[in-house]
Amino acid sequence: MKRISLNVNGVERWVVADPKDNLAHVLREQMLLTGCKVCCEDGQCGACTVIVDGKPIRACVTSMEKLAPTARITTIEGIGTPDSLHPLQVAWMAHGSAQCGICTPGFIMSAKTLLDRNQSPTREEVRAWFNRNRNLCRCTGYKPLIDSVMDAAAVMRGEKRIEDLVPRAKDDGSILGTKYIRPSAVAKVTGTWDFGADLALRMPKDTLRLALVQAKVSHALIKGIDTSEAEAMPGVEKVITWNDVKGKNAITGLITFPTNKGDGWDRPILCKDKIFQYGDAIAIVAADTEEHARAAADKVKVELEVLPAYMSGFAALAPDAMEIHPGVPNAYYEQGVVKGEETKPLFEKAAASVDITTYCSRQPHLHLEPDCGEAFVDEDGVLTILSKSIGVHLHHAMICPGLGIPPEKLRLIQNPTGGTFGYKFSPTMEALLGVAALSTGKPVSLVYDQYQNITYTGKRSPANINIKLACDEAGKLTAMETDWWLDHGPYSEFGDLVTLRQAQFTGAGYHLENIRGRGRTVATNHAWGSAFRAYGSPQSFLASEIAIDMLAEKMGEDPFEFRYKNLYNESSTTPTGQKPEVLVLPQLFDMIRPKYEEAKKRCEEFNAANSEKKRGVGVALGIYGCGLDGPDSSEARIEITPTGFTVYSGWEDHGQGADLSALTMAHEILRKTGVKPEQVKVVLADTKGPNGGPAGGSRSNVFCGNAIRVSAEMMVNAMRKEDGTYRTYEEMKAENIPLAYDGKWVAAACTDCSAETAQGNPFPIYMYEVFVPEVEVDLETGNTKVVKFTTSVDVGTIINKATVDGQIYGGLAQGIGLALTEDFEDLEVHNTLRDCGIPYPKDVPDDIEILYLETPRPLGPYGAAGVGEAPLTAPHPAILNAVYNACGVRVFRVPALPEVIKMGLEANAGRTAEGARQLEHQ
Ligand code: MCN
Ligand code: FES
Ligand code: FES
DSSP: OEEEEEEETTEEEEEEEOTTSBHHHIIIIITOOTTSOOSOSSSSSOTTEEEETTEEEEGGGOBGGGSOTTOEEEOGGGTOBTTBOOHHHHHHHHTTOOSSOSSHHHHHHHHHHHHHHOSSOOHHHHHHHHHHTTOOOSSSOSHHHHHHHHHHHHHHTTSSOHHHHSOOOOTTSOOTTSOOOOTTHHHHHHTOOOOHHHHHHTSOTTOEEEEEEEOSSSSEEEEEEEOHHHHTSTTEEEEEOGGGOOSOOEEOOOOOOTTOSSOSOOEESSOSSEEOSTTOEEEEEEESSHHHHHHHHTTOEEEEEEOOOOOSHHHHTSTTOOOSBTTBOSEEEEEEEEESSOSHHHHHTOSEEEEEEEEEOOOOOOOSSOOEEEEEEOTTSOEEEEEOOSOHHHHHHHHHHHHTOOGGGEEEEEOOOSOOTTGGGSOOSHHHHHHHHHHHOSOEEEEOOHHHHHHTSOBOOOEEEEEEEEEOTTSOEEEEEEEEEEEOOSOOTTHHHHHHHHHHHTTTTBOOOOEEEEEEEEOOSSSOBOOOTTTTHHHHHHHHHHHHHHHHHHTTOOHHHHHHHHBOOTTOOOTTSOOOSSOOHHHHHHHHHHHHHHHHHHHHHHHHHOSSEEEEEOOEEEEEEESSSSSOEEEEEEEEETTEEEEEEOOOOSSSOHHHHHHHHHHHHHGGGTOOGGGEEEEEOBTTSOOOOOSOTTOHHHHHHHHHHHHHHHHHHHHBOTTSOBOOHHHHHHTTOOSEEEEEEEOTTOOOOOTTTOOSOOOSEEEEEEEEEEEEEETTTOOEEEEEEEEEEEOBSOSOHHHHHHHHHHHHHHHHHHHHTOOOOOTTTSOSTTTTTOOOGGGSOSOEEEEEOOOOOTTSGGGBOOOTTGGGSSHHHHHHHHHHHHHSOOOOBSSOOHHHHHHHHHHHHHHHHHHHHHHHHO
16 A cells, blocks of 8 residues: 555646556545446556546556656546536537446547547547547447547637537427427536446445356356355455345246246256356355455365356257257247248249358347446335346346245335346346345345356347248249247347247348248257347348349349339338338438449549559448337326425336436427426436336337327326416416326337237338448458448437437447447457447448438327337348448358458359369369
């Protein structure tokens, strides 16, 4: 320990710290300057960037002893306050650049050092700067961040006024469809938005810090757990095992399909007899500090009998594979598709057909904020769990029986959340926090490091899909056959649903009336399958959007026009036999056609001038439903207060902007009373409040939005006087009129899809998108980059323009990662953000063009659909189709790593040489 003088934000201060400790730790934990966020603790993400003597420094890898005694440190807390914001902070808010906000302070600090040196950077210079300083963002696709820096620079040069950056309400006071700023933006850009790890530092003194004892193998029997040495370690309060769990000690997946062969209670809270996957929690150590808890966790001895690990669907389906859950076959759910005529005769008389197999990877979510949470028992004896949950009511039902407490004694609240992209549709640590708080009787906190976060949270379920597609002489699709399996890891929660998604979306978008297919959900010992943005559809579209490209080629037609003539028409139904709610695909194709033609020309010109690199353009369409599948509903409540209104909604915020959305949905009706947006307060995601349903399936804008709209209408109706004016709060009270209104919205016409045929009407509303990327392939190395991305999108009426733009940019960036770099397969390799292939700024093009069609949806609030998942439905087959167009290499699996493309190039070259030889012999 050493007494160290630090100049922080212009003030000389003293700390007593370990010189070996890192600056981020000291700033956060000793000085409580939690605007310095820590996500990777490995110099990979830039979230912890602070300024030291004018340079951007990653504080997590800067030890205290490395700091010069004269070092002047600036943190986000030192560059602006809510009343006096730096131009970068205003620009960040104005462009919706703080989505989840976990990366925001780091980016702003990094950008400040650039603008302090150069007030006129080019966009490329800004991108290169962020890339060099390892600033990562998983939400925005980077483009809005560059826009923000350019605008801030213009303000600093005196060319723009800061107030001109701030989007305004329309003349009539409405904020619908504007770029109005989200209520949480000021806190996010000033570093005061307290994420779970920040909150952990602000918990009461007696809070116990938790560490997990986790499995280091993927499949084993537990023969014994010895906690004695750990219990004697310094600071340890308790070592908790399965024996301390009062309930069923299992998390239920709420299986809704009677055809599932398991009972849904296959995921232990704390493992008792068996390890099912790497990282499984075996015990929890509760201690006075995190360091003590982790040190003691290392001393828990677990005796194991290691079993063969089935790390893929291929392995788990092998005839000699043992049952991962004894008594339940590894292929535990089957889904059929039966639509229209028998397909076999149609294939026999087809003019052309293709038969391919595609494999979509175990894409990791790579949200930057590691999983974290807190729990305590409140003064009413209610166990209260704070976490990143994006389904507080859902998780309540999933974990309550396992904990063994009555439902009314459990409350879940969502913390400010640094991105989830769906992994938090599954409960992660909620039950562990609950068990620890109950068994110690003290408040607890648990914060994963990035390694735990990556290795022990759910992933996208890999799917292996065989698809056959046929067309007639006119190039019209006649039949499709599919056969697939989906590797869902060891836990069945929602496994049936993602298997059903293959039936719902493979071949979607086309007039395709005859389909036969069969798929299975397979248990393996790899990471458990959780929801991931566009849930299930990237697997489907990888198959059908490559197959249709190949069929077009067989028919000698342009892939764009071949698709165009096969799109949904007035008489079409979806693969599940549902009539599309709007017909927009032809218009989306018409809008983007000129861009496609320009792109083809650009690529031809580039290719004529270059021999070492080749460019190509691809196309794919993507569709996704808004809703949970079948019957679904949402509730909300609006209360009038002396100063305005409070909106209560279950709308969980991953970073997509639920606060602003709930405000906009309510204000659009409430504004009739003269209320301003800033007078409407929003309270979200608490099981004590209304059940909005989970923020998954791009459903919240439609479902929570409608429920809020209904509540607002009820409120306004109650406030309306006979003369058409509105009562005040005081008048409502004086007249004894209720002050709060509960709205509910139900998707009344939706029905479940059958397990045998997949036929049904699962979603009330769909989102539609067409993807046209341009790629450049290095013929020597196989290295591929996306140089431009154009997309046309219909997500109904736009509720907030900055939000929707941001959702699309961010989703496309994840699609680029999915196509080219991201994976979670090898536990030895894929365990950091960088090694899992997360795209840095240089990996995502700045040239992204979005063309909007706003077709109002009859059932959408103000005509809106959702948007979150549309951009990740099918950007990756579009990219693979572009790779083929560029260099003739067909890749059938993602990620299409350089070595895969290189192998294809070499094989093609071999084939070409062989062909030339054969010609010579003729
Ligand atoms: N929206 C809009 N106008 C429309 C449609 C939507 O302004 N016509 C806005 C909504 O008001 C909302 C956002 O777009 O702010 C997304 O709406 P919606 O598609 O209904 O999705 P949810 O609110 O239910 O959010 C979940 C969705 C999903 S399923 C994942 S996964 C996801 C996503 O959104 N994860 C995200 N977006 C994310 N964005 C960030 N930054 N971080 C994540 O983890
Ligand atoms: Fe420091 Fe990631 S670079 S937390
Ligand atoms: Fe950048 Fe979420 S806003 S990671």
